[in-house]
Amino acid sequence: xxxxxxxxxxxxxxxxxxxxxxxxxxxxxxxxxxxxxxxxxxxxxxxxxxxxxxxxxxxxxxxxxxxxxxxxxxxxxxxxxxxxxxxxxxxxxxxxxxxxxxxxxxxxxxxxxxxxxxxxxxxxxxxxxxxxxxxxxxxxxxxxxxxxxxxxxxxxxxxxxxxxxxxxxxxxxxxxxxxxxxxxxxxxxxxxxxxxxxxxxxxxxxxxxxxxxxxxxxxxxxxxxxxxxxxxxxxxxxxxxxxxxxxxxxxxxxxxxxxxxxxxxxxxxxxxxxxxxxxxxxxxxxxxxxxxx
Numbered sequence: 001x002x003x004x005x006x007x008x009x010x011x012x013x014x015x016x017x018x019x020x021x022x023x024x025x026x027x028x029x030x031x032x033x034x035x036x037x038x039x040x041x042x043x044x045x046x047x048x049x050x051x052x053x054x055x056x057x058x059x060x061x062x063x064x065x066x067x068x069x070x071x072x073x074x075x076x077x078x079x080x081x082x083x084x085x086x087x088x089x090x091x092x093x094x095x096x097x098x099x100x101x102x103x104x105x106x107x108x109x110x111x112x113x114x115x116x117x118x119x120x121x122x123x124x125x126x127x128x129x130x131x132x133x134x135x136x137x138x139x140x141x142x143x144x145x146x147x148x149x150x151x152x153x154x155x156x157x158x159x160x161x162x163x164x165x166x167x168x169x170x171x172x173x174x175x176x177x178x179x180x181x182x183x184x185x186x187x188x189x190x191x192x193x194x195x196x197x198x199x200x201x202x203x204x205x206x207x208x209x210x211x212x213x214x215x216x217x218x219x220x221x222x223x224x225x226x227x228x229x230x231x232x233x234x235x236x237x238x239x240x241x242x243x244x245x246x247x248x249x250x251x252x253x254x255x256x257x258x259x260x261x262x263x264x265x266x267x268x269x270x271x272x273x274x275x276x277x278x279x280x281x282x283x284x285x286x287x288x289x290x291x292x293x
Contacts, residue, residue, distance in 0.1 A: 012137040016082060017089050019133030020141070024093035026130060028101055030123025032056070033108040034116045037174035037187045038127060038194065039167030041067075041143025042090070051177050057094035061087070064142045071146040074153065083140040090141060128197025128272070134218065136202055144170075160255040167191055208283040210260050213250040213266060214238075216274035221252055224265045229258055253283055 027042055035050055037043045045060040062086045072080055101108050105124050112118050135140060148162040171187035215221055222233040234251040254262060259277060 007129065012082070012139070013085060015137040016086050016134050016139035019137070020086055020089035021093050021097075022133065023127055023130035023141075024090060024097045026126030027056075027099040028094065028108065028125045029111055030119040030126070031190075032098070034119045035178065036120055036123070036190060036216055037183070038124070039163075039170055039172050039187075040141065041142075041190050042094075043167070043170040043174075043187075044143075045094075047174055047177055050174070053182075055095065055098070057091050057098075060094060060143075061091040064091075064146075067101075067146045068142060068279075069266045070275040071150060074150055080146075082138060082143075083142045083145070085129050086134060087137045115129045120186050120190050121193060124193035127190075129201050131194070132198045132201035135198070161191050167190035186194070207256050208279050208280045209254055209256050210280050211252040211254065211259075212248070213252065213260060214275075215250075215266070215271055216249040217270040217273070218250055220269045221266055221273070224269060224275075224288065225250075225252055225292045228265060229254065229261055231258065231262075231275060254278070 023042075027038065027046075031034075031038055031042075031051070037046050037050075041060055041063055042056065044063060044109060045056040048054055048057045048059040066193060068080060068084060068087065098108065103109055110119075112122070119139055133139065144163055144166045151162050168188075168191075172184060174187060175181065175184050197291060213221060218235070222235065225231055225233055231254050232253055236249040236251060238247045238249045239245065252262065256279075263275070265279075267276055
């Protein structure tokens, strides 16, 4: 059990680092060269970079260091163990990726040429998917997450709403640097796309299905699912309200990719069976995901 826990922790830290690296690629390749402002603390560091020329990794680290110091005092170390790690990773990767991409004249290349909107869409997709990889493995990139957690502790505002308003303020602030509403609106588009990709990636990664099966041949169906799909089956006792006849109800939890095989088995055994399938986000236990704290 201890070895399994250690393996899960190592895996989490590896994928958090990978997600941070991918995020920095999207940010440094498609945001900074086109002077776009994403949400979060990287957006703040980007505005500081556009206005003063201070490298993003320095301002990002400095701001997060202050927020982490405040957050540690208020929320405790356990909340921030992986946040400190992710913040350190992003700080290192921001400098590394920019160092690799930077041209001899000190500028960052325009990877997709004179196509700023395409750069915004690609960058937002990369950032959203990368953040999902971090969050799926119980990581956090700090910054506005810390502010939201602190506010949420003392006020009855949801973290999602706080983060939304903080991102809106950060993106809108870029107007005071560029005086260009086109860049601000593009920043809003980046926020929306990255949030959609973040939500989609996290949902699809954890998606399972639950089958409810009512059939006279419930024993054969349960045996087939257990033997061929290698999924457990729970048998419940029910009664038809109108007929007052006793019914056996089978409950099966499975991965979404296994649903086609289960349907085929049911149809082969009893094509008149009553079956419902519902999507389930997050199934924990043997054969699925581990409960992580």
